[in-house]
Amino acid sequence: MDEVKKYTIGALVSNKSGVLTRISGLFARRGYNIESLTVCATEDPEVSRMTIILKGDEYMLYQMIRQMDKLEDVKKIGCANELDCVYRELLLVKVKADAEARNQIVQIKEIYKAKVVDLSIDTMILELTGDPEKLDAFIKVIEPYGILEMQRTGVTVLARGQHTLKDRDCYGDHIN
Amino acid sequence: MKLKGADILINCLLEQGVDTIFGYPGGAVLDIYDALYRNGKINHILTAHEQGAAHAADGYARATGKVGVCFATSGPGATNLVTGIATAFMDSVPLVAVTGNVGLNMLGRDSFQEVDIAGITMPITKHNYIVKDVSELAETIRKAFYIANSGRKGPVLIDILKNVQVAECEYEPQKPYPLKEFGIDGDKIRETADIINAAKKPLIIAGGGVISCEASPYLKELAKKLNAPVTYTLMGKGAIPDGDPLCIGMLGMHGTFSAAKALIASDVIIALGTRFSDRVALNRELFANGKKVIHIDIDNAEFDKNVKTTVRVLASVDAYLKAVLPLLSGRGREWMDEVETFEQGEKLKVDTSIMAYKILKKASALAPKGNPVIADVGQHQMWAAQYFAAERPRQFLTSGGLGTMGYSMGAAIGASFGTGKLCTVVVGDGCFNMNMNELSTAVTQGVPLVILLMNNSVLGMVRQWQKIFYSRRFSQTTLDKKTDYVKFAESFGAKGLKICGESEIESVLKEAYSYAAEKCAPVLVDCHISCDENVLPMIKPGQTYDTQLETMEEN
Numbered sequence: 001m002d003e004v005k006k007y008t009i010g011a012l013v014s015n016k017s018g019v020l021t022r023i024s025g026l027f028a029r030r031g032y033n034i035e036s037l038t039v040c041a042t043e044d045p046e047v048s049r050m051t052i053i054l055k056g057d058e059y060m061l062y063q064m065i066r067q068m069d070k071l072e073d074v075k076k077i078g079c080a081n082e083l084d085c086v087y088r089e090l091l092l093v094k095v096k097a098d099a100e101a102r103n104q105i106v107q108i109k110e111i112y113k114a115k116v117v118d119l120s121i122d123t124m125i126l127e128l129t130g131d132p133e134k135l136d137a138f139i140k141v142i143e144p145y146g147i148l149e150m151q152r153t154g155v156t157v158l159a160r161g162q163h164t165l166k167d168r169d170c171y172g173d174h175i176n
Numbered sequence: 177m178k179l180k181g182a183d184i185l186i187n188c189l190l191e192q193g194v195d196t197i198f199g200y201p202g203g204a205v206l207d208i209y210d211a212l213y214r215n216g217k218i219n220h221i222l223t224a225h226e227q228g229a230a231h232a233a234d235g236y237a238r239a240t241g242k243v244g245v246c247f248a249t250s251g252p253g254a255t256n257l258v259t260g261i262a263t264a265f266m267d268s269v270p271l272v273a274v275t276g277n278v279g280l281n282m283l284g285r286d287s288f289q290e291v292d293i294a295g296i297t298m299p300i301t302k303h304n305y306i307v308k309d310v311s312e313l314a315e316t317i318r319k320a321f322y323i324a325n326s327g328r329k330g331p332v333l334i335d336i337l338k339n340v341q342v343a344e345c346e347y348e349p350q351k352p353y354p355l356k357e358f359g360i361d362g363d364k365i366r367e368t369a370d371i372i373n374a375a376k377k378p379l380i381i382a383g384g385g386v387i388s389c390e391a392s393p394y395l396k397e398l399a400k401k402l403n404a405p406v407t408y409t410l411m412g413k414g415a416i417p418d419g420d421p422l423c424i425g426m427l428g429m430h431g432t433f434s435a436a437k438a439l440i441a442s443d444v445i446i447a448l449g450t451r452f453s454d455r456v457a458l459n460r461e462l463f464a465n466g467k468k469v470i471h472i473d474i475d476n477a478e479f480d481k482n483v484k485t486t487v488r489v490l491a492s493v494d495a496y497l498k499a500v501l502p503l504l505s506g507r508g509r510e511w512m513d514e515v516e517t518f519e520q521g522e523k524l525k526v527d528t529s530i531m532a533y534k535i536l537k538k539a540s541a542l543a544p545k546g547n548p549v550i551a552d553v554g555q556h557q558m559w560a561a562q563y564f565a566a567e568r569p570r571q572f573l574t575s576g577g578l579g580t581m582g583y584s585m586g587a588a589i590g591a592s593f594g595t596g597k598l599c600t601v602v603v604g605d606g607c608f609n610m611n612m613n614e615l616s617t618a619v620t621q622g623v624p625l626v627i628l629l630m631n632n633s634v635l636g637m638v639r640q641w642q643k644i645f646y647s648r649r650f651s652q653t654t655l656d657k658k659t660d661y662v663k664f665a666e667s668f669g670a671k672g673l674k675i676c677g678e679s680e681i682e683s684v685l686k687e688a689y690s691y692a693a694e695k696c697a698p699v700l701v702d703c704h705i706s707c708d709e710n711v712l713p714m715i716k717p718g719q720t721y722d723t724q725l726e727t728m729e730e731n
Binding site: 059 | 302306476
């Protein structure tokens with residue numbers, strides 16, 4: 001295997017039942033694991049947008065993009081270029097926060113610009129939006145206080161400037 | 177006009193020019209079969225088993241180039257199609273499989289004969305549909321044919337719920353959608369032309385894609401212009417006639433010596449509509465070994481999947497060749513003269529003492545020229561590929577990618593219906609026992625088949641591997657059945673003949689071919705061969721072309 005990286009694949013797909021199975025099946029069949037997956041409706045009710053994070057080498061990326069592109073339900077597909085895109089993810093984390101820890105946690109969340117969205121006698125739910133690396137860093141700092149549970153939405157990504165996925169006619173920067 | 181869903185289906189099939197369907201009725205397709213009966217314009221071939229129907233539709237498609245169609249009921253009917261659909265998928269055969277399913281109000285309740293066939297066939301179809309609303313039916317069928325037939329061809333399944341078959345909807349006939357045109361990158365064409373023009377020893381590899389897009393005339397033109405040898409993959413057999421002076425036979429695990437040597441000596445590989453499977457690029461890292469590789473394919477996902485290529489051109493082979501031929505300069509005979517020294521008597525140095533060789537060579541000479549030959553899977557398949565000469569594309573049909581034992585009987589019935597011709601079936605006794613039930617279909621339908629049952633009482637190919645890799649521990653490969661195949665054939669209403677010794681070959685084969693042709697009926701020829709006849713030459717899996725074995729190397 002060549003150099004392993006995290007690649008972000010964006011796809012516009014039919015908003016129909018079974019499409020997710022078709023796509024996840026292509027990964028599963030090759031023994032590839034999806035690191036993160038976000039699916040949502042778009043401004044066009046017939047189209048959903050998928051953002052998939054694949055950990056692997058370039059061969060895996062090429063194969064997955066080309067295989068996905070063959071599916072009838074995949075309308076557009078591309079690999080996001082890290083430098084030209086905005087990445088965002090949302091995190092909710094429930095952390096142990098007794099009277100003693102509370103102030104320290106509040107200080108940390110100030111630095112990260114997180115929000116307290118729930119508070120009980122000894123727990124706190126924090127909300128943070130940012131790129132995945134920022135979320136990773138925040139979780140690391142908050143971990144010693146005791147994470148009771150957490151959930152991340154998965155990555156959403158849009159290209160900067162005028163470029164849109166639907167106007168794309170080729171695979172994008174990594175693929176020729 | 178307003179029509180029931182079942183009638184819309186039949187009308188849409190007629191729109192697509194469907195003249196023959198292979199299938200098997202059942203509870204969930206009663207309305208479809210009723211519509212078929214009332215319409216009366218489409219010939220339906222009732223097979224013995226749905227698997228036979230799927231293979232027949234596949235054989236029909238391979239032999240004619242048209243889309244094959246098969247019908248099955250829900251549940252077990254649908255699951256019985258699965259092997260046939262997967263076979264077609266692996267070999268890029270255009271197929272539309274129609275299944276019935278329980279009504280929408282019963283769906284997802286584990287109703288009688290309910291199965292999620294769309295879910296099951298997802299990875300083995302180009303696309304599939306569950307039709308839940310009659311208003312979507314006609315459009316779905318038209319799209320299914322378009323998808324099956326466009327780009328890299330393949331199977332599409334349509335699962336039609338019972339309620340859709342009986343519901344009424346407005347129907348207007350339509351012409352089939354025109355197939356997608358692929359634009360070719362002109363720079364890429366010139367780039368490949370430059371490489372080919374600069375090549376000293378170009379080798380052309382013809383794959384199944386040459387046959388799919390009817391590119392054989394251009395392939396011949398290319399070979400002639402370049403004076404370059406053409407080797408073919410199993411799926412590409414027939415793309416160039418075996419007798420052509422530039423044809424050096426099959427490439428791969430059991431390919432010819434000339435093909436192997438030409439590959440080693442070549443400096444540029446022109447790969448046309450082929451996917452470098454592990455039976456061809458046995459060692460994918462060392463296959464090209466510094467040579468330039470030009471890869472032409474209609475499927476973008478094939479590029480660099482197995483073998484790293486120098487230039488990739490996304491195009492159908494015919495379109496590419498039409499565009500590149502004018503840019504190529506003619507070449508002298510030097511390279512071809514060298515290739516001819518690779519040939520030693522035969523293009524394939526073979527053990528001519530084996531019965532399989534004698535029988536198949538004779539059959540190849542006696543069979544009507546150019547008529548379809550359908551090989552099943554195993555040793556006999558390789559012998560058929562090696563010894564049975566193909567004159568034209570769509571003549572040699574076999575399950576290459578999936579390697580489906582039991583493929584041949586169904587496929588031969590389909591091929592014969594598609595072409596109206598007598599077909600030769602080459603089948604081992606292991607394979608024959610898997611789908612021998614279809615002999616009854618061939619008898620009932622009056623299908624002229626000469627079935628060469630290469631009977632060695634063992635699973636020969638697996639046994640051959642057990643000899644090479646498992647120190648002759650013949651685990652479960654000795655069949656030793658007591659079946660009298662002549663009596664078996666007769667009990668099914670077919671003609672049964674037997675070849676026990678070399679002296680009988682010619683007379684029995686002559687009798688078989690003349691009987692099948694005159695009576696328009698199947699003949700089974702039980703050919704007794706030794707259990708230790710081997711397929712040679714051979715390159716072991718994962719090995720390189722310089723390690724080709726002439727004789728068996730046992731462990």
